[in-house]
Amino acid sequence: MAEIILNSAITILIAAAFMTTATAALRGENRALQRVPVRAKARRHPKG
Structure with missing residues (x-):
């Protein structure tokens, strides 16, 4: 019985x-698409 309870x-x-991982990934995709252009712009300013 103990093994069944532990396995469950x-x-x-x-x-x-x-x-939890799947939900975070689905929510993170939308955020990542919005954050990538901001990071790209931030990298270009110091070079210029």
């Missing part, structure tokens, strides 16, 4: 971590 707990933790 581990499975739930892995699923929760996967969902």
